[in-house]
Amino acid sequence: MITLSVNGASHTLDVEPDTPLLYVLRDTLALHGPKFGCGLAQCGACTVIIDGKAIRSCVTPVETVASRTVTTLEGLGSVAKPHPIQTAFIEAQAAQCGYCINGMIMTSKALLDQNPAPSDREIRLALADNLCRCGTHQRILEAVKRAAKRMGRRF
Amino acid sequence: MVTARTTRREFIKGTGVLIVGFGLAEPMRAALGQPAPAGKTVATDEVDAFLSIARDGGVSVFTGKVDLGTGIRVALRQMAAEELDVPVDRINLVEGDTALTPDQGPTWGSLSVQVGGVQIRQAAATARKALVDMAAARLGVSSGELEVKFGIVRVRADMTKSASYAELIGDQEFHLKLDKNAPLKKPAEYTVVGKSLPRPDVPAKVTGEHTYMHDFRVPGMLHARVVRPPALGAQLTGVDESSIGSIKGLTRVVRLGNFLAVVAETEWAAIKAAERLKSSWSAWEGLPEMDKLYQVVRATPVAKDEITVNVGDPKSALASAAKTLAATYEFAIHTHGSIGPSCAVADVRDGSATIWSASQAPHWLRRELSAMLGIPVALIRVHYLDGAGCYGRNGHEDAAADAALLSREVGRPVRVQWMRHDEHGWDPKGPPTLVELKGGLDAGGSIVAWQSEFWIPKLSAITDGVPLIAATLAGLPRKEAINPGNIFQNSAPSYPFPNAHALVHRLETTPFRPSWIRTPGRMQNTYANEAFMDELAAAAGADPVEFRLRHLKDPRGVEVLKAAATAAKWETRASPRKAAAKAAIAAGRGVTYVKYENVRTYVAAVAEVVVERRSGAIRVMRVVVAHDCGLVINPDGVRAQIEGNVIQTVSRTLKEELKWDRSRVTSVDWKSYPILTFPEVPEVVSVLINRPDQPPWGAGEPAAAVVPSAISNAVFDAIGVRLRTVPYTPERVRAAILAET
Numbered sequence: 099m100i101t102l103s104v105n106g107a108s109h110t111l112d113v114e115p116d117t118p119l120l121y122v123l124r125d126t127l128a129l130h131g132p133k134f135g136c137g138l139a140q141c142g143a144c145t146v147i148i149d150g151k152a153i154r155s156c157v158t159p160v161e162t163v164a165s166r167t168v169t170t171l172e173g174l175g176s177v178a179k180p181h182p183i184q185t186a187f188i189e190a191q192a193a194q195c196g197y198c199i200n201g202m203i204m205t206s207k208a209l210l211d212q213n214p215a216p217s218d219r220e221i222r223l224a225l226a227d228n229l230c231r232c233g234t235h236q237r238i239l240e241a242v243k244r245a246a247k248r249m250g251r252r253f
Numbered sequence: 254m255v256t257a258r259t260t261r262r263e264f265i266k267g268t269g270v271l272i273v274g275f276g277l278a279e280p281m282r283a284a285l286g287q288p289a290p291a292g293k294t295v296a297t298d299e300v301d302a303f304l305s306i307a308r309d310g311g312v313s314v315f316t317g318k319v320d321l322g323t324g325i326r327v328a329l330r331q332m333a334a335e336e337l338d339v340p341v342d343r344i345n346l347v348e349g350d351t352a353l354t355p356d357q358g359p360t361w362g363s364l365s366v367q368v369g370g371v372q373i374r375q376a377a378a379t380a381r382k383a384l385v386d387m388a389a390a391r392l393g394v395s396s397g398e399l400e401v402k403f404g405i406v407r408v409r410a411d412m413t414k415s416a417s418y419a420e421l422i423g424d425q426e427f428h429l430k431l432d433k434n435a436p437l438k439k440p441a442e443y444t445v446v447g448k449s450l451p452r453p454d455v456p457a458k459v460t461g462e463h464t465y466m467h468d469f470r471v472p473g474m475l476h477a478r479v480v481r482p483p484a485l486g487a488q489l490t491g492v493d494e495s496s497i498g499s500i501k502g503l504t505r506v507v508r509l510g511n512f513l514a515v516v517a518e519t520e521w522a523a524i525k526a527a528e529r530l531k532s533s534w535s536a537w538e539g540l541p542e543m544d545k546l547y548q549v550v551r552a553t554p555v556a557k558d559e560i561t562v563n564v565g566d567p568k569s570a571l572a573s574a575a576k577t578l579a580a581t582y583e584f585a586i587h588t589h590g591s592i593g594p595s596c597a598v599a600d601v602r603d604g605s606a607t608i609w610s611a612s613q614a615p616h617w618l619r620r621e622l623s624a625m626l627g628i629p630v631a632l633i634r635v636h637y638l639d640g641a642g643c644y645g646r647n648g649h650e651d652a653a654a655d656a657a658l659l660s661r662e663v664g665r666p667v668r669v670q671w672m673r674h675d676e677h678g679w680d681p682k683g684p685p686t687l688v689e690l691k692g693g694l695d696a697g698g699s700i701v702a703w704q705s706e707f708w709i710p711k712l713s714a715i716t717d718g719v720p721l722i723a724a725t726l727a728g729l730p731r732k733e734a735i736n737p738g739n740i741f742q743n744s745a746p747s748y749p750f751p752n753a754h755a756l757v758h759r760l761e762t763t764p765f766r767p768s769w770i771r772t773p774g775r776m777q778n779t780y781a782n783e784a785f786m787d788e789l790a791a792a793a794g795a796d797p798v799e800f801r802l803r804h805l806k807d808p809r810g811v812e813v814l815k816a817a818a819t820a821a822k823w824e825t826r827a828s829p830r831k832a833a834a835k836a837a838i839a840a841g842r843g844v845t846y847v848k849y850e851n852v853r854t855y856v857a858a859v860a861e862v863v864v865e866r867r868s869g870a871i872r873v874m875r876v877v878v879a880h881d882c883g884l885v886i887n888p889d890g891v892r893a894q895i896e897g898n899v900i901q902t903v904s905r906t907l908k909e910e911l912k913w914d915r916s917r918v919t920s921v922d923w924k925s926y927p928i929l930t931f932p933e934v935p936e937v938v939s940v941l942i943n944r945p946d947q948p949p950w951g952a953g954e955p956a957a958a959v960v961p962s963a964i965s966n967a968v969f970d971a972i973g974v975r976l977r978t979v980p981y982t983p984e985r986v987r988a989a990i991l992a993e994t
């Protein structure tokens with residue numbers, strides 16, 4: 099049995115301890131925000147925030163995060179009550195297929211928490227290991243800048 | 254056969270299609286997974302196939318096209334809403350359910366609005382006319398005295414007299430053929446078409462609430478992973494099931510010929526089992542040497558020659574030209590590279606099948622699965638769910654076949670998701686392209702002769718689809734097709750030269766199972782044509798924009814070219830830039846023009862690049878695109894498509910190249926098949942030329958066609974070196990610099 103704190107709720111789960119966190123979130127807890135993209139920590143689609151850091155859940159065994167705080171995309175906001183970053187992505191229409199967007203938002207969240215007023219270059223570098231195939235990059239950059247403004251900080 | 258005719262109310266209750274709003278309707282409808290309701294027509298000449306109006310006034314629009322992330326989910330609703338005069342948010346769009354939606358062909362070729370949307374628009378216009386006539390009869394006036402607003406037909410002179418669509422037809426069928434003469438609204442009266450309405454799916458996609466294919470689950474479902482052969486043509490000689498006996502949750506190893514897979518209660522158990530399963534295979538080394546690819550292409554037997562333009566006498570014109578040029582262009586094999594590997598759920602039981610898939614072609618997939626499984630088409634229902642972008646025929650269909658076969662074997666619903674190496678290793682590939690061009694200039698610097706030859710794989714029959722991997726490996730019925738899409742398109746140049754000849758050799762084979770990847774053929778052919786056009790401009794000492802205008806008669810073409818040049822603040826002069834050639838870091842600009850497929854959307858682009866001579870690294874700084882796709886339905890949607898086309902194609906042009914050894918694909922992850930990253934992404938500026946009085950043409954592909962040549966031309970402008978092989982990796986750029994200095 100592993101106890102996990104996800105989006106403010108505690109769960110005690112009967113899962114194989116070597117299971118990557120991603121499958122526990124998606125299959126056991128039905129949190130579909132994080133996505134399977136590569137299983138190799140190369141693309142960022144599976145990103146969650148653990149203790150304030152953007153982490154690739156596809157290569158993180160669930161046993162290693164038992165005592166830590168996990169936040170997924172669902173933990174930020176909902177359609178009814180979106181987080182300012184999510185609102186910014188909606189305003190910028192920053193999604194085509196949208197499969198990578200979880201990683202973009204979670205990585206941006208970790209960035210903005212550390213650096214509330216990032217430059218264009220800092221945003222690009224923060225997202226350098228998050229892949230998007232549709233070519234939505236320009237809108238994603240715009241959304242992150244909007245989010246920074248929206249969150250009441252200058253940049 | 255399912256022949257029982259259900260009533261309309263049963264059909265509505267049974268499918269939940271009239272629940273308005275995508276967040277609810279799509280997953281619920283799909284989750285039901287019921288046998289096909291027989292009451293609803295899907296015949297493409299019937300109005301009822303495309304739309305229905307409920308008692309509460311809600312409108313359902315049914316389309317065989319699917320939103321692959323391109324925004325047609327709002328654009329098609331705009332087209333229907335405009336013609337019906339109902340609010341957009343009263344329209345529920347049902348996509349890609351083979352039981353409910355008409356087969357409008359695959360979602361490909363930049364045709365969803367141009368063909369699919371226009372069909373829906375005509376169905377809506379036919380329905381509107383019928384509804385107005387019904388209202389006229391009911392209200393005792395002539396149709397000419399009526400107007401429609403918000404789905405209510407009113408007498409213009411007496412607004413108290415009205416009848417709503419719901420009252421006129423609510424829950425009833427139209428029983429009308431699509432009327433191609435049904436009057437369409439005048440563009441000047443548009444209130445919905447032409448507006449940048451936001452996409453309905455974005456809020457749920459950015460909050461984790463959207464149900465993607467990959468998120469979809471059904472009760473009792475098992476997880477599977479495939480174990481592909483270590484060499485493309487290897488035969489399975491043995492499986493040691495004891496190698497994975499200790500994995501908790503493992504259900505079964507399924508072996509059918511060379512098809513091998515593991516099925517488990519949990520995803521992780523399936524992944525571990527697939528990784529650890531010991532299997533033995535015969536050796537196979539049937540792939541060509543990678544560095545001899547284009548020699549192999551050139552030596553491949555020709556199945557058929559096609560001539561795509563034949564004007565005047567280019568041979569004589571070339572012989573008497575004041576100046577002649579020749580060049581060879583090559584374009585690498587590409588993978589689709591979906592961010593989410595292909596995934597499907599199948600429930601094959603009791604002689605029928607329900608499939609959930611992100612396929613761009615649910616109706617085609619149904620036929621292909623029918624052939625493979627031996628189950629009649631009518632007993633198979635395919636539901637579309639959003640996947641990661643596929644950009645053509647990627648592995649979604651193959652994953653559906655994997656899942657269907659496994660579900661049949663284990664008697665329970667099965668979910669298959671490919672691993673990253675399955676996706677990169679086994680999705681069908683965009684085939685290699687080889688092009689040779691010859692051109693002649695007269696003394697005044699105009700093109701008098703154009704001769705081109707293309708080497709590209711043949712197309713067996715477009716409707717054959719692409720052979721399913723599961724069918725091939727398991728030795729099940731399938732069509733032995735070679736289907737790279739209509740890749741001859743744009744082999745003919747976009748200019749009316751006096752003497753021109755384009756000869757397309759359609760080859761018997763190509764090294765990897767081919768399919769279409771965004772802008773198939775049009776991209777490769779435009780690359781060769783427009784880079785060579787630039788070579789001729791340089792040979793003539795002419796400014797590249799002016800040189801193109803010199804040869805262009807089509808006024809819409811002239812306008813996009815001028816619009817791109819103006820927006821990019823194009824500096825008129827010949828390439829290459831003087832004195833810049835020796836600089837360590839040089840900047841340049843290049844232009845390209847295309848008339849898509851020589852008959853539709855006009856695009857011109859200016860690319861601005863910086864080249865570092867020593868490293869050979871190219872950075873594309875900005876791409877300015879002028880775009881005329883006729884009537885623009887949703888301007889922001891078109892801009893998003895232009896941005897996506899450009900950025901994806903910058904990636905393909907600078908970085909992407911399939912790698913392999915004699916047995917298999919070796920570029921099976923994002924390290925070995927890198928794509929463009931945020932620090933490398935250019936600014937994209939789009940200029941839309943809207944023509945409300947013209948038909949709406951496609952925007953999903955055309956802007957990709959202009960990118961490789963615009964970059965090549967910009968690099969030539971910067972450093973005076975011509976890049977003739979995609980991708981322009983730093984090694985290739987360095988080699989090209991060495992070759993020319």
